[in-house]
Structure formats: structure tokens, C-alpha cells
Amino acid sequence: MLGNVQQTNLDRVFDTLDVTRDGAISKADFQIMAQRMRALRPAMDAKLATEIDETFDAWWEAIRRAADADGNGEITREEFVAAIAQGLENDPEYVDKMVKVSVVTFNAADEEGDGRLTPLQVERIYRAYGVNEQLSSETFSRIDLNGDGFVSVDEFVRAARDVYSSNDPEAPGVVMFGPLN
Structure with a gap:
């Protein structure tokens, strides 16, 4: 059973995934998001571009296999939340499957390839995902766990895990898609 924090976050994840704002998520939404991730770095190498496309497609x-109950190629909010809840309850590796995209997102934004993101790079991720980039500064300060002024891939992935798995309003990543209230 999902807690209040998880429910809030899953609603926000759904809203983010529904790029076309038509009330359902589909393959087209994921293709648009992959395209936006590729655009984060104009001189992206072909290997990373392919990895982004393959990761968003996977x-x-x-999500489609778990949530598209009627097989119409579109997933409603209700289907999405029910499938995530079932996955979290029944599959100990489910969160890992959901956060794989955070690694390629991180890599797309890490222009220097130094394994860390600046506040501006996190803001660009927000913009690419269609999340209010003004929220990125609060998120950045919460997920920069060691306070070094950068977000490492480990910090970024941990925050993404919090989105799905934490019911603690103080967990660093629960605000990745916006404040809880």
C-alpha cells in the first residue's frame, strides 16, 4: 500500500511523463523525453544518444507491460499508480528498474563527464522534463548530501529512489518533482 508521500510523488511522476498533457502516457511521451535528454548536450556522442533512446524505450x-491493462497503448493515471504500487509490493528490484533512467539523465546533463552536476545542470534537467526549474535549487540542496556544491550520480540515483520508495517527507529525493504540500 502506498503512503501519502509516495502517492503525491507518483501523481507528479505521471504528470511529468504525460508530456503531451492528454491525460495518458504513451510511447510518444517517452520518445519526446528521450529527445529532450539528447538535447541537453548539443555535441553528444552517438553511444550516449543511443543509450538514452534505449533506456527510455525500455x-x-x-511500464506498458505492467500498467496497460486494456492494451490500448495508453496508460491512465490510475493504471500507472496501480502498476507502480503492485511492482513496489511484489518485486524487490522494482525501484531499481524505475530509476535506471536517472543514470542516463545524469550522463546526458554531465557535459564535462566529471561525474557531478552543477546547480545549472540540474536546472536544465528540470526544464527538459517539463518540471518547474525554480524547484531545482531546493532539490539540489537536499540531494547534495555531502554539501560539496555538486550532485554525484550516486546522490542523484538515491534521490530518484526516494521518489518511488520513501514515505519520509524529510528524505532528500521526495521533493524532486515538487514540494509535498
């Missing part, structure tokens, strides 16, 4: 397929 993410869509994992």
Missing part, C-alpha cells in the same frame, strides 16, 4: 516498455 522504461516505457516496463
Whole structure:
């Protein structure tokens, strides 16, 4: 059973995934998001671009298989939340499957390839996902666990895990998609 924090976050994840704002998520939404991730770095190498496309496609397929109950290629909010809740309850590796996309998102934004993101790079991720980039500064300060002024891939992935798995309003990543209230 989902807690209040998880429910809030899953609603926000759904809203973020529904790029076309038509009330359902589909393969087209994931293709648009992959395209936006590729655009984060104009001189992206082909290997990373392919990895982004493949990861977003795999993410869509994992969600589609679990959530598209009527087989119409579109997933409603209710289908999405029910599938995530079932996955969290029945599969100990489910969160890992959902956060794989955070690694390629991190890599797309890490222009220097130094394994860390600046506040501006996190803001660009927010913009690419269609999340209010003004929220990125609060998120950045919460997920920069060691306070070094950068977000490492480990900090970023941990925060993404919090989105799905934490019911603690103080967990660093629960605000990745916006404040809880």
C-alpha cells in the first residue's frame, strides 16, 4: 500500500511523463523525453544518444507491460499508480528498474563527464522534463548530501529512489518533482 508521500510523488511522476498533457502516457511521451535528454548536450556522442533512446524505450516498455491493462497503448493515471504500487509490493528490484533512467539523465546533463552536476545542470534537467526549474535549487540542496556544491550520480540515483520508495517527507529525493504540500 502506498503512503501519502509516495502517492503525491507518483501523481507528479505521471504528470511529468504525460508530456503531451492528454491525460495518458504513451510511447510518444517517452520518445519526446528521450529527445529532450539528447538535447541537453548539443555535441553528444552517438553511444550516449543511443543509450538514452534505449533506456527510455525500455522504461516505457516496463511500464506498458505492467500498467496497460486494456492494451490500448495508453496508460491512465490510475493504471500507472496501480502498476507502480503492485511492482513496489511484489518485486524487490522494482525501484531499481524505475530509476535506471536517472543514470542516463545524469550522463546526458554531465557535459564535462566529471561525474557531478552543477546547480545549472540540474536546472536544465528540470526544464527538459517539463518540471518547474525554480524547484531545482531546493532539490539540489537536499540531494547534495555531502554539501560539496555538486550532485554525484550516486546522490542523484538515491534521490530518484526516494521518489518511488520513501514515505519520509524529510528524505532528500521526495521533493524532486515538487514540494509535498
